[in-house]
Amino acid sequence: MSTNLLANLWNDADASLMSEPELLQYRSNLLGSDMRVTNYGGGNTSAKLQMDDPLTGQTTTVLWVKGSGGDIGSMGLAGFSTLYLDKLNQLLSLYPGVEFEDEMVAYLPHCTFNLNSRAASIDTPLHAYLPYLHVDHLHPDAVIAIAASKNSQQLTEDIFNGEIGWLPWRRPGFQLGMDLHKIATENPHLKGVVLESHGLFTWANDNKECYLNSLNIINKAQIWLEQQGAGKAVFGGKRFNTIPEDKRRQVVSRLMPLIRGKTSEKQRQIGHFNACDEVLQFVNSMDLERLAKLGTSCPDHFLRTKIRPFVVAYDPQKDNLDEVIESLDRSLADYRDDYAGYYQRCKRDNSPAMRDPNPVIYLIPGVGMLSFAKDKATARIAGEFYVNAINVMRGANSVSEYVGLPEQEAFDIEYWLLEEAKLQRMPKPKSLAGHIALVTGGAGGIGLATAKRLATEGANIVLMDIDEETLAVAKNELTNEFGKDCASSIKMDVTHEEDVVRAIKHCALAFGGLDIVVSNAGIASSAPLEETSLELWNKNQSILSTGYFLVAREAFALLKQQNMGGNMVFIASKNGLVASANASAYCVAKAAEIQLSRCVALEGAPLGIRSNVVNPDAVLRGSKIWTGKWKEERASAYQLSTDDLEEHYRQRSMLKLNVLPEDIAEAIYFFASDASAKSTGNILNVDAGHAPSFTR
Known part of the structure; x- marks a missing residue:
């Protein structure tokens, strides 16, 4: 039995004291407490609840679903959007096809229940149209490893024995919501669906049952991956050894300011260093460069980390740091040129302007991973997302062949107009942001x-x-x-x-x-x-x-x-x-x-x-200098008690302050x-x- 399984954290005694919305929050927070289930800000949860309509006084069905920009691990009730389910169903008659997905999002505010100001996510239709009261959409490493495998559909059938369905990759929106409705209604025995290159949906008509379904499916995938991968070389085997910690710190303390200085032209960068076991196993492997070039698969991953990382040409055996530094300008220019080429190949007529082409993730053999972003939290979280991507690649390669999203699909997510609108709504940076x-x-x-x-x-x-x-x-x-x-x-x-x-x-x-x-x-x-x-x-x-x-x-x-x-x-x-x-x-x-x-x-x-x-x-006030002998000496010099010294200085000042x-x-x-x-x-x-x- 695997020792890496998700534990059942549900407490019936605690749950018995909660309202239905509080139970949804409880389930969400439990699932989001483990980054193997979903990353910070990733995934979403929902419940269809009976509520009193403030306009009619009649009972109506309300969809509670994680709002835009929330995090299921830390969110409170205010993090959920609330929408009339009957109005969401009416939107289906207005839906003209996949090319109008973005326009359909403008209708979501018209479905708002009780003047809730929390903006609805593009994932709202995915929850609304599933014929179950409780739905979890998660990004578990173990399941994405299957979803991002070359033969993910066959693997899904082999692992879950028909308990979980499979859908091909599709960008979130109304059409994917309709696809989910179709597969769930035509296959009432299913407890969820694997979305190719994306993640997992699970559902039930009971809050706790939905939570347990999610745990059981993730654990089943984890056990299967571990069994299949037992005895196999990870990432093609080891190429380098990790250098001693003191040496790693020297390398990082030299590289990070240089990288920061060379990549902060458009936006000041803040860096984060991660040398966890998963990162070191990956950066020291034979397959590092090959897999890094494939990029990430799950949209939540590459939205945070860019489509692919920057592999620093450091050789821990030769300790060629000076050569790396000397070539850093050229290497970064090559990365930016490559990113610009990706943008030019994939851009649409209405695509937003190209964003900062500098890397977010830097992988250093023998050392670890650096991540840079506009602030420390974003840099740290980007690194955590790439750790999840590493876990996905390891799992997929142990049972099949890892595949990233097609370049055009990745671009259409990264430069999605709805994502651009979200960026434009971000508050103006504070005066010392990035400092x-x-x-x-x-x-x-x-x-x-x-x-x-x-x-x-x-x-x-x-x-x-x-x-x-x-x-x-x-x-x-x-x-x-x-x-x-x-x-x-x-x-x-x-x-x-x-x-x-x-x-x-x-x-x-x-x-x-x-x-x-x-x-x-x-x-x-x-x-x-x-x-x-x-x-x-x-x-x-x-x-x-x-x-x-x-x-x-x-x-x-x-x-x-x-x-x-x-x-x-x-x-x-x-x-x-x-x-x-x-x-x-x-x-x-x-x-x-x-x-x-x-x-x-x-x-x-x-x-x-x-x-x-x-x-x-x-x-x-508050000064450690004035807590000891200096205060006594100054009071003595003015022939005052220490209690009178502050007032003495105030009276001495011209402004009497x-x-x-x-x-x-x-x-x-x-x-x-x-x-x-x-x-x-x-x-x-x-x-x-x-x-x-x-x-x-």
Whole structure:
């Protein structure tokens, strides 16, 4: 018995407390919880339920079906479209034929029940016209392996013994809905249908029975594939071995910024690295290049991954990375030319303009897979889709011969006008979408406020801090607010060169590169000159001067390698402009930061790398600097209690306002964004007005 089977997660006690719509959501979430069943956003589920019509008060049949853009694994009730079934049936009399599929979609909103704003999916007719109350349309790896095999119809008959039917490939729409109706009504014994090169439909008149049908069919396919594939060489056998993890990280951290820089002309790219067992087995195989050229089969796969991946010509035995890098421009140009040729061969008179011709998926022998997209979640999900495609190819080749969709069919899905309309409805990108920002001192008040401000504008964040415990808390706070893909973190001591080098490489590994550098790590000390020890002096210089230098140097090298410009923002202090008594070590180090920023501005300008300074003053709230001796020392200097210090600074300011971490974050965002695109080498004081600090 296979150990890889889907488990029955249905809980009768929980289900007994649910309404019919809630049961549909429950079934959907259970099925979508396993990516072997369907990918994120893929597949759809439905139920035909009896509801009270808000217009007539009479009971009517309503189709509840996953709406456009939803995900069955995570969706709530609001993710379902609701439509009058009788109106959907009336649409059949208006259907003129397959060439008018797109026009028919415009009728779906007229069938909306109860003013539901969730847009109906093109898959709605597939559910509406099946003569069963509950329907699941899924993309299981095991079933698509059969559907994408050369003799998929015969395999379907052999595996399921007439329990499951088979239909040839057809693009989703009203005609496929009618095909499903026909096969189900003419064969009432069927529990579902395999759709060639696409996926699986299962059905029943009971919610739980439909769920169990889906599980049983998928598990039956999985068991059969494992039995047939036992003892056979996978993907033609192994060609390469996986290189050690440290070496893999070196390869990836060098390649990702280069690829990102060379493919972000139309849209900034964010990268993701995946080295799971399935990926490594595929990239190390004899059949890698042959199968990669065939492209993916399931429409959900290639809509996310493009029709075929880019195979990086890396030989882990020769370690020819320098040669790969040297030829990268030519190799990417060849891929773009090939994609343009595919577009020219297949385009229709009304096809949308060619989209970005750069690859999404990059396969590296001995290393793993890179995926690039407009944001981290999309890049990660694209990689997950290609893992499913790998599973499909492995299964199909173990029992038959894998076949991709015909090129024209694939194009007609990729450039479907309905897909184009969906893209056009997407919200306008935020101002920092596609940007990667590192924040040192990221667990402190200013650091975390800055990370949140930049994340609000769509940036991906790499938090860096020496305090591992508070760093973990800060990262969790970020991901809870902005999603799991928003942030990464790494412990870093800015005074340790090795730490800094490793941390900057982490930016490449986590997101593919770097755009914004916020140097914010800091300490503060106070002592009269004659009481300032060499140790205290060196500590200030080490963190606030040398530490900022190390971060700037390593980040500058990455920005230069990436060749996309960039922004550095140094968080100095008003003490860098105007000295304070009893703080010589701190003031001198802060002045050094300002001068370092100006040097970076000079060297960075020809490369489009800007460098600016934000000077805070008296930011007490949330600041780790003000939680210890520094606060006591400053209070003592002014002969105040620590509780009175914040009010003292407020009264000292010209505007009589407190300066908060969020105020500093706003200034940092200004310098990090295009709002300051023509500013470099500048200083912005955020101090509520402190006349001695006016810049000269």
